[in-house]
Amino acid sequence: MNRDVTPPLTVPPMTLHPMTLHPVAWWLWALAAASVAARTTNVVLLVLVAVAVGRVVALRRPASGAPAGFGMFLRLALTVVAIRVVLQALFVGSTGATVMFSVPQVPLPAWMAGVSLGGPVTAEAALAAVGDGGRLAVVLLCVGAANTLATPARLLRYLPRGLQAFGLATSVALTAAPALAVAFTRIRKARRLRGLPVGGVRGAVTIVVPVLEEALDRALVTASALESRGFGRRGEMSRGARALSGAALLSGPVLVVAGAYLLLGSRSVPAAVVAGGAGLVAAGLGVGGLGLRLAGSGLVSTRYRPDPWGAPEWVAVAAGAAAAALAGFALPARVAHPDPWSLQPPVLDPAAVLAVALLVVPSLPAFPNWGFPFAGFRFRGFRFKTFRGPAVALRDRP
Amino acid sequence: MTATAGIPATTATAGSVVRWEQVAVRYADADRPALSGLDLAVPSGELCLVVGSTGSGKSTLLRTVNGAVPHTTGGTLHGRVLTAGRDTRDHGPRELADVVGVVPQQPADAFVTDRVEAEIAYGMECLGVPPDVMRRRVEEVLDLLGLVDLRDRALGTLSAGQQQRVALAAAFVTHPQVLVLDEPTSALDPPAAEDVLSAVQRLVHDLGTTVLVAEHRLERVVSFADTVLRVPGDGGPPVAGPAAAVLRGTALVPPVVALGRLLGWDRLPVTVRDARRCAAADPRLAGLTAAGRPDGAADHGAIAVACRGVVVRYGGFEAVRGVDLELAAGTVTALMGRNGAGKTTLLDCLAGLRRPDAGSVTVDGRDPSRVSRREAADLVAFVPADPGDVLLADRVDRELAAADRLAGAVPGTASAVLDDLAGGIARSAHPRDLSSGQRLALALATCLPRRPRLLLLDEPTRGLDYPAKAAAAAMLRGLAAAGHTVLLVTHDVELASVVADDVVVLADGEIVSRGPARQVLTDSPAFAPQVAKVLPGTGLLSVDDVRKALALRSGDGHVAGGGAR
Numbered sequence: 010m011n012r013d014v015t016p017p018l019t020v021p022p023m024t025l026h027p028m029t030l031h032p033v034a035w036w037l038w039a040l041a042a043a044s045v046a047a048r049t050t051n052v053v054l055l056v057l058v059a060v061a062v063g064r065v066v067a068l069r070r071p072a073s074g075a076p077a078g079f080g081m082f083l084r085l086a087l088t089v090v091a092i093r094v095v096l097q098a099l100f101v102g103s104t105g106a107t108v109m110f111s112v113p114q115v116p117l118p119a120w121m122a123g124v125s126l127g128g129p130v131t132a133e134a135a136l137a138a139v140g141d142g143g144r145l146a147v148v149l150l151c152v153g154a155a156n157t158l159a160t161p162a163r164l165l166r167y168l169p170r171g172l173q174a175f176g177l178a179t180s181v182a183l184t185a186a187p188a189l190a191v192a193f194t195r196i197r198k199a200r201r202l203r204g205l206p207v208g209g210v211r212g213a214v215t216i217v218v219p220v221l222e223e224a225l226d227r228a229l230v231t232a233s234a235l236e237s238r239g240f241g242r243r244g245e246m247s248r249g250a251r252a253l254s255g256a257a258l259l260s261g262p263v264l265v266v267a268g269a270y271l272l273l274g275s276r277s278v279p280a281a282v283v284a285g286g287a288g289l290v291a292a293g294l295g296v297g298g299l300g301l302r303l304a305g306s307g308l309v310s311t312r313y314r315p316d317p318w319g320a321p322e323w324v325a326v327a328a329g330a331a332a333a334a335l336a337g338f339a340l341p342a343r344v345a346h347p348d349p350w351s352l353q354p355p356v357l358d359p360a361a362v363l364a365v366a367l368l369v370v371p372s373l374p375a376f377p378n379w380g381f382p383f384a385g386f387r388f389r390g391f392r393f394k395t396f397r398g399p400a401v402a403l404r405d406r407p
Numbered sequence: 408m409t410a411t412a413g414i415p416a417t418t419a420t421a422g423s424v425v426r427w428e429q430v431a432v433r434y435a436d437a438d439r440p441a442l443s444g445l446d447l448a449v450p451s452g453e454l455c456l457v458v459g460s461t462g463s464g465k466s467t468l469l470r471t472v473n474g475a476v477p478h479t480t481g482g483t484l485h486g487r488v489l490t491a492g493r494d495t496r497d498h499g500p501r502e503l504a505d506v507v508g509v510v511p512q513q514p515a516d517a518f519v520t521d522r523v524e525a526e527i528a529y530g531m532e533c534l535g536v537p538p539d540v541m542r543r544r545v546e547e548v549l550d551l552l553g554l555v556d557l558r559d560r561a562l563g564t565l566s567a568g569q570q571q572r573v574a575l576a577a578a579f580v581t582h583p584q585v586l587v588l589d590e591p592t593s594a595l596d597p598p599a600a601e602d603v604l605s606a607v608q609r610l611v612h613d614l615g616t617t618v619l620v621a622e623h624r625l626e627r628v629v630s631f632a633d634t635v636l637r638v639p640g641d642g643g644p645p646v647a648g649p650a651a652a653v654l655r656g657t658a659l660v661p662p663v664v665a666l667g668r669l670l671g672w673d674r675l676p677v678t679v680r681d682a683r684r685c686a687a688a689d690p691r692l693a694g695l696t697a698a699g700r701p702d703g704a705a706d707h708g709a710i711a712v713a714c715r716g717v718v719v720r721y722g723g724f725e726a727v728r729g730v731d732l733e734l735a736a737g738t739v740t741a742l743m744g745r746n747g748a749g750k751t752t753l754l755d756c757l758a759g760l761r762r763p764d765a766g767s768v769t770v771d772g773r774d775p776s777r778v779s780r781r782e783a784a785d786l787v788a789f790v791p792a793d794p795g796d797v798l799l800a801d802r803v804d805r806e807l808a809a810a811d812r813l814a815g816a817v818p819g820t821a822s823a824v825l826d827d828l829a830g831g832i833a834r835s836a837h838p839r840d841l842s843s844g845q846r847l848a849l850a851l852a853t854c855l856p857r858r859p860r861l862l863l864l865d866e867p868t869r870g871l872d873y874p875a876k877a878a879a880a881a882m883l884r885g886l887a888a889a890g891h892t893v894l895l896v897t898h899d900v901e902l903a904s905v906v907a908d909d910v911v912v913l914a915d916g917e918i919v920s921r922g923p924a925r926q927v928l929t930d931s932p933a934f935a936p937q938v939a940k941v942l943p944g945t946g947l948l949s950v951d952d953v954r955k956a957l958a959l960r961s962g963d964g965h966v967a968g969g970g971a972r
Contacts, residue, residue, distance in 0.1 A: 071559075160521060162520060162521045162522075162525075166525075177519065180519070180520065180521070181519055183521070184518060184519075184520075184521055184562070184563070187563060188515070188516075188563075195791070195796060196796045198760060198791075199789065199791045199796035199797045200796070200797060200799075201760065201780060202758050202760065202783075202784065202787070202788075202789040202797070203784060203788075203789070203797045203813070203853070203854060204780055204781045204783070204784025204785075204813060204857075205799070205813070215799050219795065219796065222839075226516075227516045230511060230513065230516040230517050231516060231517055231519065232479070233475055233479045233480075233500070233511070233517075234509070234511055234516075234517030234519065235519060236475065236478075236479050236499065236500040236501050236504075237473055237475060237479075237500040237501075237503075237504060237507070237509040238504055238509075238519075238529060238530040238533055238577075239500075239501050239504025239505065239530060239533035239534050239581075240501060240519075240533050241501060241533075242501050242502070242504065242533055242534065242535070308535075309533075309534065309535035310532050310533050310534075310535055311531070311532055311535050311536060311537060311538055311541065312532060312538065313524075313525070313528035313529075313531065313532050313538065313541050313542070313545070314524075314528070314538070314541075314542060315538075
């Protein structure tokens with residue numbers, strides 16, 4: 010698939026392996042892609058974003074042991090669109106003139122006025138549903154892409170030190186969930202073999218209880234394993250400092266929320282309140298940051314093989330941010346939200362095309378080598394070397 | 408508690424890494440101490456094997472080493488434990504993490520990351536090891552334990568043996584002075600167990616690590632051990648010493664020791680090699696051959712279970728490839744083979760959970776996958792590796808009553824079966840509180856009232872000590888004598904040697920060897936039980952075989968009928 014784009018460059022074979030960026034870069038890029046999708050109901054643009062995201066995943070997912078999760082997210086996304094369309098057809102009385110077909114209408118009692126079941130299904134309504142559902146579906150797809158390109162466990166390693174406990178709890182939960190699914194299947198199978206009912210509420214309860222017991226046992230084992238491996242080991246940290254960091258971690262978010270409430274609470278607020286709100290948010294951020302710093306300062310832990318953050322990461326994040334900015338500020342309404350009720354065909358404009366093009370940047374074949382124009386190119390059998398960008402350091406780890 | 412982590416205490420007694428001083432442990436709601444009178448020291452650089460029957464306090468003892476008892480588990484610790492000179496009363500597990508590495512019983516439950524490499528590095532991250540040192544040590548330990556090819560793999564995709572080696576690497580990579588392993592090979596097939604144990608041995612020999620390991624299958628470990636520490640479990644003080652001395656006079660012995668005891672050798676052998684030397688010197692064993700054993704299914708009754716050309720595919724992968732298998736009524740067959748060889752899939756077919764993609768399965772003339780679930784349960788009974796999976800009730804008596812109801816049997820049937828299998832199980836107990844052996848008996852008792860033709864057991868002796876295993880073997884022989892067809896999946900060659908008539912070995916979904924236990928188990932070194940290794944070429948598989956052969960030769964009449972084991 011990538012062979013037809015640019016011929017391989019004059020780089021050692023190692024760099025032709027799927028390249029992996031810093032997990033934070035992947036998640037930021039995916040967030041940007043999601044924000045582009047969230048901005049529009051233009052079906053064509055949504056499809057383009059989905060294709061861009063899919064292409065990056067196909068070319069850049071980790072080579073070994075990649076979670077097969079993207080396929081699942083793809084199915085989920087399609088299901089979302091399908092459900093949205095079916096609901097629109099069945100429940101929401103279709104407005105619009107172009108009737109495609111009719112579903113037998115079910116008369117509903119008077120107290121359910123306002124809801125209709127069945128009736129004519131119009132092209133306008135279907136188009137609106139596809140646009141709406143598609144938006145959510147593509148956002149889901151972006152989450153799936155981030156999940157595939159950099160597992161949440163990898164991302165969680167980069168939480169600030171003070172939040173390591175939270176990150177660890179999340180990553181343990183993420184690994185425990187599939188184990189519980191396995192336990193559920195195993196116990197269900199054993200019960201079926203005994204000729205016991207496994208369906209119905211009663212059957213489910215008799216399976217869920219032992220599964221939960223197992224979960225509890227597992228939690229105890231994990232906790233004790235963490236302890237014995239030195240989790241949460243601290244150097245010198247006084248009781249006072251510990252209490253202070255806890256208090257700061259709690260009160261920071263409270264201040265931020267209070268400030269945000271003042272800021273966004275109503276449409277017309279006096280300037281003094283706005284200033285106060287902004288002040289509270291700032292104070293909250295400051296206190297929270299201090300808490301994180303304090304909580305982290307006592308820990309002795311280090312980080313094993315941190316992913317490097319170099320030029321490719323900056324390029325990916327910048328491309329994503331530019332795409333998001335374009336989608337946020339430069340899309341005219343007729344492109345972002347074509348009116349389905351007048352059956353306006355979805356159109357694109359240069360800004361939309363550019364946004365999608367920016368999202369594809371991390372999939373460019375020469376990207377690992379800091380953008381192909383800088384590394385070298387081939388022309389009529391000749392190989393031209395230019396110079397090697399700052400990020401040629403080989404990435405030997407996915 | 409003041410944090411003193413990282414500051415080596417100066418009170419370390421020269422030569423011993425772990426020292427228990429008058430230690431007793433009592434858990435809050437227990438009527439007797441879990442451990443008492445422990446007053447021993449483990450010398451530095453030794454492999455110390457901890458033995459004891461189930462529930463004797465072995466695990467408690469291991470957990471006192473890093474202060475998990477009492478800091479994590481609760482309970483009261485009397486006396487004191489010094490690990491690398493640090494008193495565990497003042498140092499919890501996390502303060503001892505730099506000197507004690509722990510490999511828990513089910514490593515998969517204790518993994519905190521998702522990748523091999525990250526998991527190995529995790530402990531060092533917690534300890535604040537500098538990044539360049541971490542990097543170097545991870546590479547070293549990957550080489551040392553043969554994990555290089557697995558470094559990027561997701562932990563969930565590893566086999567049990569690989570997971571165990573990863574857990575070992577993760578515990579060892581911090582360069583602890585003591586490694587604590589709780590039953591490291593209980594879930595492993597013989598070759599995988601050997602892999603893990605030889606890795607452990609390398610750590611002891613080459614690197615001088617002190618290792619404490621608890622294990623039920625002594626035959627696998629005892630030859631590696633410098634010292635054996637026995638926890639009697641009856642409240643008496645634990646004792647330690649050379650294996651031969653400590654194991655003398657206990658019921659927890661591997662077959663070679665039992666053999667030495669039977670023949671009254673002065674120096675009890677501990678390894679197969681010792682025993683072979685003793686055996687060569689013993690004139691009574693000269694020319695001894697197996698006697699009076701039924702040689703496989705040929706002598707037995709009608710074929711009760713038949714698989715013909717069974718093929719099972721998962722996607723494009725063939726898990727079972729054309730298996731033909733016939734089991735006669737009243738026989739015990741052991742199904743062996745490494746993890747992932749297709750044993751479980753074959754069991755699923757026999758139980759009717761899965762219809763083969765090609766071929767047929769018949770149990771008593773019917774295909775269990777083509778009858779209703781209830782009828783299938785009447786044909787085939789299944790006891791999974793964790794018998795608790797099939798138990799539903801919160802009391803033994805309710806469980807038994809439910810079994811009678813499901814089978815439509817006279818109330819009390821299951822209870823009578825349970826008494827036959829294992830006496831003295833309190834009817835008011837919670838099934839979870841029973842010992843592993845008792846749980847196995849209860850699980851069997853709940854399915855027997857249906858009079859199933861075929862009994863399937865998955866790893867029935869995991870976690871059982873020798874006496875419990877002998878009881879389980881007797882239970883299975885009894886069921887076969889009563890006309891049941893028994894098929895058990897097991898990694899335990901010693902169990903197979905005493906209980907099985909036939910052995911079937913599966914590899915890559917195909918049967919690679921089958922036949923009478925005597926023939927199959929003596930054919931390959933990986934599957935040979937200890938007695939067969941000591942007395943090669945005799946066809947003798949177990950201590951019981953030797954006893955019978957000796958009795959037969961001396962012409963004693965009282966072994967008449969020894970053919971029916």
